[in-house]
Structures are given as structure tokens and as C-alpha cells.
Amino acid sequence: MAVYTHLGAEEMSALIARFDVGTLVSAKGIAEGVSNSNWLLETTGADGPEGSGGGARFILTMYEFRIELADLPYFLSLLDHLAAKGCPVPRTIHDREGKLFVSNYGPNGDKALALIEYLPGVSVSTPTAGQARAVGAELARLHLAAADFPASRANGMGVAEWQRLAAACGAEGLARINPELAGIVASELPRLAANWPADLPSGVIHADLFPDNVLMLGDTVTGLIDFYFACNDIIAYDLAVTHVAWCFDRHDAFQPDVSAALIEGYESVRALSAKERAALPLLGQGAAMRFAMSRAWDWLNTPADALVTPKDPMGPARRLGFYKSNPGIFA
Numbered sequence: 001m002a003v004y005t006h007l008g009a010e011e012m013s014a015l016i017a018r019f020d021v022g023t024l025v026s027a028k029g030i031a032e033g034v035s036n037s038n039w040l041l042e043t044t045g046a047d048g049p050e051g052s053g054g055g056a057r058f059i060l061t062m063y064e065f066r067i068e069l070a071d072l073p074y075f076l077s078l079l080d081h082l083a084a085k086g087c088p089v090p091r092t093i094h095d096r097e098g099k100l101f102v103s104n105y106g107p108n109g110d111k112a113l114a115l116i117e118y119l120p121g122v123s124v125s126t127p128t129a130g131q132a133r134a135v136g137a138e139l140a141r142l143h144l145a146a147a148d149f150p151a152s153r154a155n156g157m158g159v160a161e162w163q164r165l166a167a168a169c170g171a172e173g174l175a176r177i178n179p180e181l182a183g184i185v186a187s188e189l190p191r192l193a194a195n196w197p198a199d200l201p202s203g204v205i206h207a208d209l210f211p212d213n214v215l216m217l218g219d220t221v222t223g224l225i226d227f228y229f230a231c232n233d234i235i236a237y238d239l240a241v242t243h244v245a246w247c248f249d250r251h252d253a254f255q256p257d258v259s260a261a262l263i264e265g266y267e268s269v270r271a272l273s274a275k276e277r278a279a280l281p282l283l284g285q286g287a288a289m290r291f292a293m294s295r296a297w298d299w300l301n302t303p304a305d306a307l308v309t310p311k312d313p314m315g316p317a318r319r320l321g322f323y324k325s326n327p328g329i330f331a
């Protein structure tokens with residue numbers, strides 16, 4: 001569940017009046033997601049010459065944890081940049097003063113809120129090859145469309161952060177999750193850190209394109225959402241992240257047809273260089289390590305009575321082993 005803050009009807013209406021989106025018709029809290037409070041809003045629609053005048057839907061997000069407010073302009077203006085270039089991402093609705101988000105909100109003045117466009121579609125749980133092909137193509141379009149995005153943000157979930165999280169969990173903590181995990185981290189993390197590529201093309205990446213961050217209708221991508229890990233880093237690493245997230249089943253069994261389709265779809269829009277392709281097995285291992293480490297930390301630090309169930313770090317840890325043993329899958 002992810003509505004951490006209660007907003008009463010009057011308060012919500014006053015908030016919505018700051019935007020040219022008409023008046024509030026309904027507001028429903030959204031259960032999915034763990035980082036922020038999200039509401040699905042329906043309004044009567046904007047009344048200006050640009051407005052539809054008809055019903056309109058939006059997502060209202062209150063930023064609760066994990067997000068540095070200083071990063072919000074990067075995330076939200078990236079949405080506008082990509083949407084303007086035709087990528088299926090939600091536009092940010094600016095307030096009447098033209099601001100990207102509402103800051104200093106709430107009784108303590110410490111909250112920020114943004115309104116973004118609602119996009120149709122559902123997240124798939126068992127991706128097919130056709131869906132993976134479409135996602136690969138949209139990811140490549142995103143990389144091309146972001147090439148002239150002027151802002152830059154370092155990857156806060158890069159190699160140094162995997163090392164920090166591993167140290168914070170400790171060998172004993174990792175072994176408590178699974179003795180195999182402690183062994184994998186001890187042997188693989190130093191190797192990945194020592195061999196992490198420094199000479200691959202970099203640009204804006206989504207960095208977390210799991211199926212729950214993609215909205216689809218059939219084989220069509222209708223929305224790429226949750227850009228709150230977006231940053232500037234190795235472009236092919238983004239494909240590796242997406243590969244880890246899409247190309248294995250729930251038992252961590254590799255899905256060769258889905259993998260081939262994801263890469264084919266990507267390359268139908270942006271060809272990988274020989275160097276990028278050769279790096280994919282290592283980038284896949286790194287991507288798997290990134291999610292193993294963030295999940296391990298969450299596993300050890302989520303209170304037992306929390307409303308969210310932490311995700312299992314062993315899934316990505318096993319996928320790391322698969323990439324190491326099967327570099328030929330990307331050949």
C-alpha cells in the first residue's frame with residue numbers, strides 16, 4: 001500500500017486549484033508502489049483554449065521517502081523532454097505559475113507534490129517475446145530522445161553504492177538472508193568493481209525499467225513510468241537492467257525467446273556497438289548485483305510490521321550467476 005499521507009477532500013480540491021485542470025471530481029489512493037503516496041485523480045478538465053473541457057485523469061504524487069527534492073527538477077523536466085519527443089511517458093502538469101512541482105507543502109512545510117498525466121495500460125507479470133520486443137524498442141527511443149536533455153544527474157545506485165550497501169548489510173547479515181548470498185557478494189562484488197567499464201557511451205538512462213514500471217495494452221507500450229532512479233550512466237547498462245528484469249521467469253529460469261526479442265527490439269531503433277554488446281554479460285551481472293544489494297538492504301531493514309513485503313535478493317543473485325556462466329546469450 002502506498003498512501004502514507006491523508007489528504008482531505010477540501011485540501012485536495014485546494015491543491016488541484018493551483019493547476020489549470022478544472023475541478024476535482026474524484027481522488028483514489030493507489031495501492032501499488034512503496035516510495036511515494038500516489039492518487040489517481042479525475043477532474044472536469046482544463047478550461048483554457050488548450051483544455052479539453054472534458055473529464056481528465058492525473059496522477060498526484062507526494063514524495064515521501066528516498067527522493068532528494070533537489071533531484072525533482074531533473075526527473076520531472078526529463079518527463080516533459082521525453083513526452084515532447086513522442087516517448088510514452090507522462091507529461092508533468094505545471095502549476096498556474098509554471099512550476100514543475102509544489103514545494104514546502106504540508107503542516108511542516110517539508111513535502112513536495114507533483115501532478116503528472118495519467119496513462120492507460122497495465123503492467124504485465126509474465127512478459128511475452130512480443131511485449132519484450134516493444135519494450136526494447138521504447139527503451140532505445142528513450143535513449144535517443146534524451147541525447148540532448150541538458151541536465152545531468154549522477155547514478156546514486158552505481159558501483160560505489162552496491163559496495164556501501166554490501167558493507168552496511170555485513171557478511172553476517174547477507175548470510176542470514178541466505179548463506180549463498182554472502183558467498184556471491186564476497187566473490188563477485190570486488191571482481192565487478194575492478195572490471196566495471198569506463199569507456200562505454202553514456203547518456204540518460206531509466207535505470208529501473210522493471211515490468212511494474214511499464215504500462216502496456218497488448219504488445220503496445222502505453223507508458224514508461226517511475227523515473228526516480230533516472231540518471232546519466234552507461235547506456236547499455238540500462239538494457240542490462242531491463243534484461244535482468246524481463247528475461248527470467250519467477251523461478252529465475254532464463255527465457256531465451258524473450259531475451260532475443262528484447263535485444264532485437266532495442267536494436268531495431270539503436271544499434272549496439274561491438275563494444276557495448278561484448279560488455280552486456282558484465283553489465284548484466286552488475287545490474288543483478290545492484291538489485292540484489294538494494295533488496296538485501298531492504299530485507300534486513302524493513303520492520304516486521306511494515307505494510308510492504310521486501311523483494312527477495314536471491315532472484316537477482318541467481319541471475320548474476322547465470323550471466324557469468326552464459327556470456328554467449330548476448331553474442
Ligand SMILES: Nc1ncnc2c1ncn2[C@@H]1O[C@H](COP(=O)(O)OP(=O)(O)OP(=O)(O)O)[C@@H](O)[C@H]1O
Binds near residue numbers: 002034119
Ligand atoms: N502516469 C501514470 N499513469 C497511470 N498510472 C500510473 C502513472 N504513474 C503511476 N501510476 C500507477 O501508480 C503506481 C505507483 O507508481 P510508482 O511506481 O511511480 O510509485 P512509487 O511509489 O514510486 O513506486 P516504487 O515502489 O516502484 O518506487 C504504478 O504501479 C501505476 O499503477
Ligand SMILES: N[C@@H](CCO)C(=O)O
Binds near residue numbers: 208210294295311
Ligand atoms: N525495481 C526494484 C525496486 C526499485 O529499486 C526491484 O525490483 O528491486
